[in-house]
Amino acid sequence: MTEELYLPAGEYQRTFDAEVVAADEAGPSVVLDRTLFYKEGGGQPPDHGTLSWDDGEARVVDVRKDHGEIRHELDGDVPEAGTTVRGDLDWERRHAHMRYHTAQHVVSKVVLDEYGASTAGNQVYPDHARIDFEPADFDEADLRAIEEHANDLIVRDLPVRKENRSRSALEDETPEGRTNLDLIPESVDPLRAVSIGDIDVCPCGGTHVDSLAELGELEVTDRTSKGANVDRIEFVLHDPATAD
Incomplete structure (x- = not known):
């Protein structure tokens, strides 16, 4: 292996x-x-x-x-x-995916907390990302609120910690609706956990930055309906060096 x-x-x-x-x-x-x-x-x-x-x-x-x-x-x-x-x-590609995957965690947590919608699917790219939420029916005001809440967390420069944790501990700490732990085979223990400050924790095997300051400003660019009660949000990250 x-x-x-x-x-x-x-x-x-x-x-x-x-x-x-x-x-x-x-x-x-x-x-x-x-x-x-x-x-x-x-x-x-x-x-x-x-x-x-x-x-x-x-x-x-x-x-x-x-x-x-x-x-x-x-x-x-x-x-x-x-x-x-x-x-x-290819470090430029790797770091871009790290930034967008961590940003996906931020947006997913914001939407779960503010709207009670879970992440039904997501895809990150080197220059943008998308997340499907369910149940959801966002309007323009919701998109601006999600963007604002996400950027409020980013400017706090919260640390991102990655470590192996026991399955039982993660099951106790991961909020309901944050991830589909039941889809991970019971034999997988410990699990790799990704924590953002004290606001979020969930199992994830992807690559992530060490702090939210690396994300730069987040901009929600689009929302589309993907069926009954499922909305897709797309967003981009602006380079921290050029973000206003």
Whole structure:
């Protein structure tokens, strides 16, 4: 089984060394004994980057879990099993996903607290994110209120803590409607928990920033109905260096 080096709190590491344990030239892809590359899941796309070794290099263009293995799909040479490789993350892409995934947690918590609506689905990208809420029927005033409440939390620069917690502790602390803990197999214990200050905690395997100051200003850009009692909110983050 591949060791996921970014868990529970190694998101800021950008390079690593690993050994190829399986190679598929037809894929082309490799399985490593350890990795920093995030595999697609939980509404978050995979990391990209490069693998290099003594006599070759390839771009990592996709990372997925396949029959229990974390498979790195490559564009370029394929190293043989037993080869030691160096992995380098596309840091700009990784950090963008970290910012938007943490912002998704902020917005989801705000909407749960203010409107009693749970997150029914979400997807983050390098330049925007969307969240589906249920039950929900937002108007323009609601969108501006959600935006304001989220930015009020962001300017407080709350710390974001990532750690492994016992399942029973998380079940006690996670508010009803915040996450679907029942969808996580009972055998998964402990769980990786993401906490934002003292306002939010929920299980999550995605990558996150260490503090809300990294998010910058949040702007809600759109709302669409996705069916009875389901509304989708889309938002963007402005660079902290240029936010007013």
